[in-house]
Amino acid sequence: MPDQPLAETLTASADAFVRFEGVSVTYGSGTAQATPALSPTDLAFARGDFVCIVGPSGCGKTTLMQTLAGFLPPTGGRVSVGGVEVSGPGPDRGVVFQQAALFPWKTVAANAGFGPAMRGLPRTEQKERVEYWLRSVGLWDFRDRYPYQLSGGMQQRLAIARALANEPELLLMDEPFGALDALTREKMQEELHAVWKRRGMTVLFITHSVDEAVYLGTEVVVMSRRPGRILERIPAPFARIAGERDIRRIKAGADFVALREQVLELIWGEGG
Amino acid sequence: MSLGGLRRHRAGPRLALGCVSVAFALLAWQSVNTFHIIPSGLLASPAQVVAALIDISRHGYRGTSLGEDIGATLLRALGGFAVGTIVGVPLGLWMGMNRFAAAGANWIVQFLRPLPPLSFLVLLMLWLGTGDVAKVGLLALTAFPIIASATFAAVAAVPVQKIQAAASLGASRGQIFRHVMLPAALPTISTGLRIALAAAFSTVVAAELMAGSDGLGWMIFSASQFLRNDIILLGIIILGLLGMALSSLLLGLDRGLIHWRGRE
Numbered sequence: 030m031p032d033q034p035l036a037e038t039l040t041a042s043a044d045a046f047v048r049f050e051g052v053s054v055t056y057g058s059g060t061a062q063a064t065p066a067l068s069p070t071d072l073a074f075a076r077g078d079f080v081c082i083v084g085p086s087g088c089g090k091t092t093l094m095q096t097l098a099g100f101l102p103p104t105g106g107r108v109s110v111g112g113v114e115v116s117g118p119g120p121d122r123g124v125v126f127q128q129a130a131l132f133p134w135k136t137v138a139a140n141a142g143f144g145p146a147m148r149g150l151p152r153t154e155q156k157e158r159v160e161y162w163l164r165s166v167g168l169w170d171f172r173d174r175y176p177y178q179l180s181g182g183m184q185q186r187l188a189i190a191r192a193l194a195n196e197p198e199l200l201l202m203d204e205p206f207g208a209l210d211a212l213t214r215e216k217m218q219e220e221l222h223a224v225w226k227r228r229g230m231t232v233l234f235i236t237h238s239v240d241e242a243v244y245l246g247t248e249v250v251v252m253s254r255r256p257g258r259i260l261e262r263i264p265a266p267f268a269r270i271a272g273e274r275d276i277r278r279i280k281a282g283a284d285f286v287a288l289r290e291q292v293l294e295l296i297w298g299e300g301g
Numbered sequence: 302m303s304l305g306g307l308r309r310h311r312a313g314p315r316l317a318l319g320c321v322s323v324a325f326a327l328l329a330w331q332s333v334n335t336f337h338i339i340p341s342g343l344l345a346s347p348a349q350v351v352a353a354l355i356d357i358s359r360h361g362y363r364g365t366s367l368g369e370d371i372g373a374t375l376l377r378a379l380g381g382f383a384v385g386t387i388v389g390v391p392l393g394l395w396m397g398m399n400r401f402a403a404a405g406a407n408w409i410v411q412f413l414r415p416l417p418p419l420s421f422l423v424l425l426m427l428w429l430g431t432g433d434v435a436k437v438g439l440l441a442l443t444a445f446p447i448i449a450s451a452t453f454a455a456v457a458a459v460p461v462q463k464i465q466a467a468a469s470l471g472a473s474r475g476q477i478f479r480h481v482m483l484p485a486a487l488p489t490i491s492t493g494l495r496i497a498l499a500a501a502f503s504t505v506v507a508a509e510l511m512a513g514s515d516g517l518g519w520m521i522f523s524a525s526q527f528l529r530n531d532i533i534l535l536g537i538i539i540l541g542l543l544g545m546a547l548s549s550l551l552l553g554l555d556r557g558l559i560h561w562r563g564r565e
Contacts, residue, residue, distance in 0.1 A: 100465050120471030130462040133561035134484040144470035147480070177564035188466075195470055 045073035046231055047097065047199065051106035054092045058104050065256035066092045069106060072250065072259060076198075079225055079232045079268050081246030083239055085296060089257025090235045091203055097233065098124050098201050110199060120144055123192030127204040129184040131176040131191070138163065138172040140187055144195035162190040165224065182213040186220070193224070202234045206241065214238075218245060219276050222268065239296070243267065243289045244280060251295045260295055263288070345531035350538070353531040362532065363523060365515045371539065373516040377433060378505040378547075381440020382498050388441070389448030389497070390490065396449070397456020397486070398478070407453070414446035418504045422511060431512040436505065443504045444497035451493020455486035488562040491555045498551060502544050517543075 054067040067089040074080050082090045095101035096108050099118040108115040110122065118124075123144075131140050139146075142159040150158075163169040166186040168179075176184055185205060192200060206214045218241060225232060225245075236242050242249045247268045251260045265288060267279055279285055327347060333339055334346040345353070357367045365373075392410075396403040422439050429435040459482050467481045509518025517536050524532035555562070 098465070098469060100469075118465065118468040120469070122469060124466060124469040126462050126466065128462060130460065130466040132463065132467075132481065132484070133564055134487075135480075143467070143472075143480075147467075147470060147472040147476050175561065175564075177561065191466075191470065 044075045046076040046078075046111060047233070048073045048109045049093070049096070049106065050109075052093070052096055052103045052108055053105040054089070054096065054101065055104045067096075067103075068256045068258040070257070070259055072262075074231070074233075074248065076231055077229050079234065079245060079247045080250060081234045081236060081242035081248070081265075082250045082252060083236060083242045083292065083296065084252030084257060084260075085254050086237070087255050088252045089255060090252055093252075093257070094201050094203055094233060094235055097199075098122055120148060120195045121197055122199045122201055123195055123197035125185075125188050125192050125200070125202045125205045127207045129176070129188040131184060131187060133176050135175075136172065137168055137174050137176065137179070137187060140176060141168075141172075141190045141194050143191055148195070158194045158196070162194045166190045166220070182209055182217060185209065185217065189221070189224075193228070193230075198231060200230050200232045202232065204235055204237060207237060214241075215276060221245065225268075239289055239292045240280065243285060243292060244276070249292055251292060263292060342528075343530060345534055349531045350534050353529075353535050357532070357535070362520055365520075370515055370517050370520050371543065374505055374509065374518065374540075375543065377436050377508075377516065378440060378498070378502045380433075380437045381505070382444050382494075382501045384437065384441035385444025385448055385497055385501065386494065389445040390452050392445075393449040393452025393490075394456060394483075394486075396453040397459075398482070403453065406449075410446045410449045410453075413442065414450055418443040418500075419507050419511075422508055426512060436508045436513070439508055440501040440504055444501045447497040447500060448490075448493050451496070452486065452490050455489030455493070456482060458489065459485040484561075488555075488559050491551075491559060491562075495548060495551045495555070498547060499544065502547065506540060 049070050049072040051069045051071060052067065053065070053069040056064045056066055070093065072093075082093065084090050092101065096103045097110070097115060099115050099122070115122075132143065135143070138159050141163050142155050145155040145158050159172070160169065163172055166189060168183060168187055168190065171179060171183070176187060179187065185208075189205065206217050209217060222245060234242070234245060239249075243265050244267055246265045249263045249265050251263065252258065253260050267285060270279075331347055334341060334344060354367075361367065362370065392402075392406060396406055396410075418439055421442070422435070425435040425439050425442075429438055463481055463485060464477055467477045472480065505516070506518035506521070509516040510522045513519045517540050521533050521536035521540075524530075524536065
């Protein structure tokens, strides 16, 4: 990880790593059909945070993430990572979508190693990273298969391994477990949490599931209906302690249930 | 999956059914002859066609051997198809990648695509002569708009998330093109190539009917002037078999190379 220049660290207040400053998005702006998707939004978080965004459908959560990924230039405001303004997609920000968006013409290993190969890392390092990440998502034995020969959960694990093999500072996840069945989903939550604990990367995670957000996040950001804005930011303690306790026991605990109900009430109050 | 089961029949029964239907067609043909449903002077029997095949294989037809006629037709069809591919695929890719290229070229391509190629054969012959250049040019004009349209559509249909995923993994524009756009578009391009080859093949015969002194189309046309319907039928059968062979060759290449077709 490159050191941040001191001056930028000082101008960026506190220890913000990712900053949204007055970021707004209007689709088709300047035309008669202009649709505001995101109200001017300020949000900053630190290195190592696991920020979960929840909100009603179409509230602009994905739009917000896309400005950070560099897929969508904001209509107003600016997005920066480590003090550098985002101007397009880049390998410092790994992205995982709801649909795994894998490359079915490449083997599992070639999918996992896509980023390191495109960036021209030394061959031995490419191999090491592929093996490390395929082993850590349990797909090493499937390395010579093709993505379409994997189950939905395995495909999503491969998409995560592909993003992490680049060792990005920031991982952006847009409802990555939304298409999985409940059991697989909970297993994946546990595995993702374990990886985050081990690697300490910064994560922006978008989900419909309040349960998922409260379990995974160090912070839960609740957004309003379209055009989206941030209603409330709620610190969540479970990400820091989980891993020592079993996922089912955490989710059944009184403090977990209370926090989940608090977030749900905010969303229900929005009529979402 | 039950649907997968539906799509993957075993080869044995399929082969048998194919043979049965061909045998049935041959039997029907023979019956038409045997019971004189069509006067025998107007429809040769299967045996007469086989005799014509043996005769032409040995002595050729009006100065050209059967191999030469087949070769001439094949070379023209494949030559036109090759030129159409060499022009059509890059143009379609460029149109798919660049909206200015798309806007500039699409009307021309869409204008050419539905035109019956034979409608400009005479013009081509006036400009390029009655030889093979005009014929190959005609077939290239037949194949190229089909190939360019299919390639354009294929590139435009590449899922944006795959491109975004590649970009966020650090791929350059050129790498995205080579490693994502091209393979994602390949199944549709391949389908376009098969359709274009079939179109070129059916046009080559018509072109040979109008001008030329060799090729299967010429052989059929020439035989029809002498009412040699055994040779007409022989030419038709050889054409059909050649078309099937070419088509299944491309299909085999497609199945062998594009293993990800239809799979996510």
